[in-house]
Amino acid sequence: MAKKKELSFEEDIAQLQEITLNIEENRYGMDEMLVKIKEAAALINNCKAKLNNTNEEIKKILDSISDEQ
Numbered sequence: 001m002a003k004k005k006e007l008s009f010e011e012d013i014a015q016l017q018e019i020t021l022n023i024e025e026n027r028y029g030m031d032e033m034l035v036k037i038k039e040a041a042a043l044i045n046n047c048k049a050k051l052n053n054t055n056e057e058i059k060k061i062l063d064s065i066s067d068e069q
Contacts, residue, residue, distance in 0.1 A: 012043045
């Protein structure tokens, strides 16, 4: 089975917005809604991980700047 391409943060957010809009407009049946909510939860977890990783990278950069002074 082929591995899914990892989406960018912006692509994850766009998918979350699309799912949210479709849920708000009742475009999904009950079974499909459950699948989409699980998909949204995975996207949220991906976004949180990316934000945490970015935050850590920024801290490292700022620490290295402080160490140089």
